[in-house]
Amino acid sequence: MSTLPLSQIVDALARGDTTPSKLAAESFERIAKLDGKLHSFLRLTEAEAHKAAKASDARRAAGKPLSPLDGVPIALKDLFCMDGVETTAGSKILQGYKPPYDATVVRKLKEAGAVIVGKLNMDEFAMGSSTENSAYGPTMNPWDLSRTPGGSSGGSAAAVAARLVPGTLGTDTGGSIRQPAALVGCAGLKPTYGRVSRYGVVAFASSLDQVGPLAQGSRGVAMLLQAIAGHDDNDQTSSPRPVPDYAASFAKGVRGLKLGVPREFFGEGLDPEVEKSVRAGIDKLKGLGCEVRDISLPNSPHAIATYYIVATAEASSNLARYDGIRFGHRAKGGANLLELYEKTRAEGFGNEVKRRIMLGTYALSAGYFDAYYLRAQKVRALIRRDFLQAFAEVDAVIGPTSPTTAFKLG
């Protein structure tokens, strides 16, 4: 039963066809059987999960569930703070760190009755697209163990694709939910910036980071988003706009939707097989009554260079907090404070993280700020303008998420 899509598990729980404790036990059994090969989990929270499942059993038996998700097993990318549960962000520098509080999304999931079963592997500080930058070793793609599940939310995607859990949370800064979801073949959503609180989420690049769900189908994704979306007093960038009823939008279907196909997304480097599948998908939507038109996002070729500056600059600032003073790793034998900082960070961060901190620090340093950071922020305004113009014409933009299928590890 625990291998069904999330929306069907929700229905089965509502009908009383299964219980939260049974689901949790099935999920742990499957993890024990399969995750030795996949390495999607960094740790399990079995004791907490069994306790939460039991409490959920009682609420379900009394006919008083906290929400449709009450009793559904969920797992979290290892950058969501969970009170008393080790949270590493895939880094050695946070090894052993047990946050003293819950992230807002974790609190909301608990308040919805979800049963949190463990923490999932990721590229260190969400920097990467294969999980190979995790300090704890890579995750394997469940469809082909020699290939990557993508990243940085690779553990979140692999666990869903292998049906270890019906739903997971990830984060997306430059594709870190969308790309792994595409490479394992599950649904993943990067919500609009501001839709979900980031309080208690280990920060990478604050003007880009967003929390989002992964599940086997879009209904499951919508149910998870419903539980985590909304304004939070502890995250001033979270939007005060009311949260719509996402489930209700499924009743409307797609007929009459106007879809824009950006020609820049079908350029050089796109695998012909991926293009064929995406075009087939677009034709399917046409058949369901969507109106499809070609559009242009002329500044999209600048997106990667812009991202590289904005994301690394913000990361260099965000990661300054890992100094060996308040939490996490501290190097031994620093003769003075400066040496303590430098040694701690040299020992705690992996190569990719150091590379990005160096680039970001360079881009923000005296004499280079205008040429790099300020210019990237202006190009970013142009990229945004392209999308605003497109959305004046179409309801949605459609295209390939990744130019290739899952690549080999190593």
Place this chain on the structure above:
Amino acid sequence: MAIDRAQVRHVARLARLALSSEDEERFALQLQNVLGYIERLQQVDVSGVEALSFAGDAEGGLPLREDVPKPCLPREKVLAQAPQADEQAFLVPRILE
């Protein structure tokens, strides 16, 4: 654009990262490559464009919360995560001689 090892050392100091000699060499090369790629942004016409620093819901408005005291995290719980602390504070190496 060439990046030399002195520049790498300067940036590493700003970033509070101790680098080995190998690191210095590797980062000099890597920085140079990435900056070479990013050079392309210099070709984009950005005259009259305002920098976009906030990507969020500016039209939705970002209300400030009421300035009222709320309980903070318990001190002993926070200090328990520090590599070195006493009962009241984080401990660091001596900073004044």
